[in-house]
Amino acid sequence: MADLPELPATITVDLDTPLKRGDDAIATLTFRRPTTVVLLDMSLIQLGLVDMDVMRDLLTRTSTVGLIGEEVDKIDGADMLQIARDVSDFFQIEEFEDLEIHIDGDIVTIPLVKPIVRGETTLDELRLRRPDSGSFRSLSLARIGQMETRSLAGLLPRISMSPLTEADTYAAEPGKQRGSLHAFLVASICTLARPGAIVDINVAPDRQQWWPGSPLIDLNPHGRTQNKKHRALVPVLPALDRWLRAEYATYIALSQQDRAGRGWLVNYHGRPIQDVDRAWDTMLTNLELPKGREWRSYLLRHSLATLARNRGATKWDLEGFMGHSDGSQTEVYAIGEFPSVVTALEGIVADMERLAPGAMHRSRTEHGLVGQLSKGDENVS
Structure with a gap:
């Protein structure tokens, strides 16, 4: 990124006509550079046009002396014109025209004039x-078109994929012995299951959770x-499905006596693990991500559920998919397909593949055996 000029945190305007309080x-007024929270319910287009109703709200929110609307109304016209010009400089980015916005298919990378600090x-x-x-x-498409800040603030978290993709890319890095973390992330994204259910997935036939060609997996x-x-x-x-087939291929390649205790999707050299907490903490450290409660592995499904809901997953589908619908009589007779959740999750996976090609694939896949299974050779005798 090119070197950027220092952005002013405040601007100060000397008034030709002091404001009575x-x-x-009051002979001078100082205004703080507004953050997104300050700009909520404002249209960036109207700010750019120096709409006085919007400017009035902005000045009351950013003034260091706590101006109220009635005081803004009493500012002399010439002083208001100068204030509007100076405050508008907060939104002028001509000096940053050399910043490059990179577009790769459906993904756009936007450099930030002022970086965002997230923990460390x-x-x-x-x-x-x-x-x-x-x-x-x-959200309102009209308000987004008018660049209303609240609507934009609601949209951006829904279309930003960076932290999740970074985590999966980290776990998929070749030669780093992160297979268990990688499997955990992929299964979490694809099932929205709790960590305990993820590490409990096993392809051994006696577990009766999944078999090659099955469109469903029983997390119980x-x-x-x-x-x-x-x-x-x-x-x-x-x-x-690719991961399950790969693990199944590994399982059936073992002799009968060696299959005992094997078949775990999330494993360490074939053996089961209780959790990925240590690997998760190491990942957060290496990626310099926050380590607060909202970044714990057991809350991953909450974040993914929010992404799915924002992508159109219905409440009923999401409840059933996540196990919040606890096996009512309806579920006894009707196995849910949860199409809206499946569509949302497939969209998330597709976006991650575009951001980091191959990151969702298992690097240790036994291609030959998986190929045989895909052709119907599923004998486990």
């Missing part, structure tokens, strides 16, 4: 995907009693 006279991490660019219809849920293995943390029967996304 009781017995005092600094973001100097945003990578955004082309929004689909689900991204606009509860044979013999486990359902509890309040219901584990659902969910569709298998293509990205997860």
Whole structure:
């Protein structure tokens, strides 16, 4: 990124006609550079046109002396013109015209004039995907077209994929012994399951969770009693199907006596693991991501569910897919296909593939055996 001039945090305007406040006279006014929160409910287009109704609100929100609307109304016209000109400089970016916005298919990378500080991490660019219809849920297209800040602030988190993609790219890096973390991330994205259910996925036939060609995976293995943390029967996304087939190929390549205790999707050298907490913490450190509660592995499904909902997943589908619908009589007779969730998750996976090609693929896939399975050779005897 090119070197940028220092952005002023405030601007100060000397008034030709001091503003009366009781017995005092205010001769200078200082205004802070506004953040997105300050600009909520304002149109950036109207700000650019120096719409006085919008400018009035902006001045009351950014004044260091706590101006109220009635005081702004009493500012002399010539002084207001000067204030409007100076405050407008906050939004002038001619000096940054050499910044390059990179477009790669449906992904746009936008350098930030003022980097965002996230804990100990600094973001100097945003990578955004082309929004689909689900991204606009509860938002007004007209207000987005008018560049209303609240609507834009609602849209940007829905189309930003960077942290999730960075995590998956990190886990997929060849030669780094991160296979268990990689499998955990892929399965989490494809199933929205809790961490305990993810590390419990096993392709061994006696578990009765999945077999090659099955369109569904039962997150509740044979013999486990359902509890309040219901584990659902969910569709298998293509990205997860590749991983399951690869693990199954590894499993059937073993001798009968060596198959005992094997077949775990999330494993360490073939053996089961209880969690990925240590690998998760190492990832956060290496990627310089925050380590607060909102970044813990068990909240990954909450973030993914929000992304899916914002992409059009219906409430009923999402509840069933995530196991919030606990096996009612309806579910006994009707196995949910959850099409809106599947569509949303496939869109997320597709965007991640565009951002980081191959990051959703298992690097250790046994191509020959998987190829045989895809042709129907699924004998486990």
